[in-house]
Amino acid sequence: MSSIRQVQVTFDCAEPERVARFWCEVLGYVVPPPPEGFATWDDFDRSLPPERRNSAFACVDPSGVGPRLFFQRVPEGKAVKNRVHLDVRAGTGLVGEERLAALEAECARLLALGAVHVRTLVADGFNESCIVMQDIEGNEFCLD
Numbered sequence: 336m337s338s339i340r341q342v343q344v345t346f347d348c349a350e351p352e353r354v355a356r357f358w359c360e361v362l363g364y365v366v367p368p369p370p371e372g373f374a375t376w377d378d379f380d381r382s383l384p385p386e387r388r389n390s391a392f393a394c395v396d397p398s399g400v401g402p403r404l405f406f407q408r409v410p411e412g413k414a415v416k417n418r419v420h421l422d423v424r425a426g427t428g429l430v431g432e433e434r435l436a437a438l439e440a441e442c443a444r445l446l447a448l449g450a451v452h453v454r455t456l457v458a459d460g461f462n463e464s465c466i467v468m469q470d471i472e473g474n475e476f477c478l479d
Contacts, residue, residue, distance in 0.1 A: 342402040344421070347413075348472050351392040351406035352376075357471045358404055360448050361423060364394040413473050422479040426463070435464045438478045442466050445478075 348354045358364060366376070373379040380388050390408045395401075425441040426434040435457070442452055445468060453467040453475070466478040 343405050344402050344419075345405045345407060346474065347409040348406050348474075349408065349412065350389075350472070351408050352389065354470065354472055355392040355394045355404065355406045357448055357450075358406075359394045361445060361450075361470075362394075362401070362404075363397070364401070364404065365397045367393060367395050417474055420474070421476045422465075423476060425478045426465075427479075430463060431458065434458075438464060438466050441478050442468065 346354060355366070359366065369376045369379045373382070376392075383390075391406065393403055393405045395403050423441070426437045429437050435455075438455075442450075446452060449471040451469040451473075453469055455466050456462070456464060458464045467475060468478060469475055
């Protein structure tokens with residue numbers, strides 16, 4: 336018998352808190368409370384050895400439905416296209432011009448947060464329109 340497992344999506348990045356807060360804005364996620372015994376995440380971070388400070392951050396879906404997102408600092412920068420990416424479902428249930436307009440409106444909102452528009456893929460009779468973007472550290476994602 337199989338069991339249901341929770342999923343966490345992990346991002347390698349240079350600035351974990353900055354990238355986590357970007358994704359909070361994109362997805363409506365929140366920063367969870369700090370560990371017990373700490374009033375703030377800054378208090379917790381200051382309790383760590385210097386080499387571990389600012390090395391990780393997380394955000395969660397406030398409804399508890401979506402996966403936890405975890406961001407970990409790595410020394411190397413992004414070199415090639417990521418093999419896993421998030422699809423932000425901004426046009427679910429919409430088709431044609433209505434879908435494209437919804438995606439473009441969400442794209443404009445995300446550009447203001449620091450995202451980058453890579454390209455718009457217009458419906459081709461098989462696939463509906465989507466917009467390829469990059470987050471604030473260059474990780475690809477799609478508005479779908």
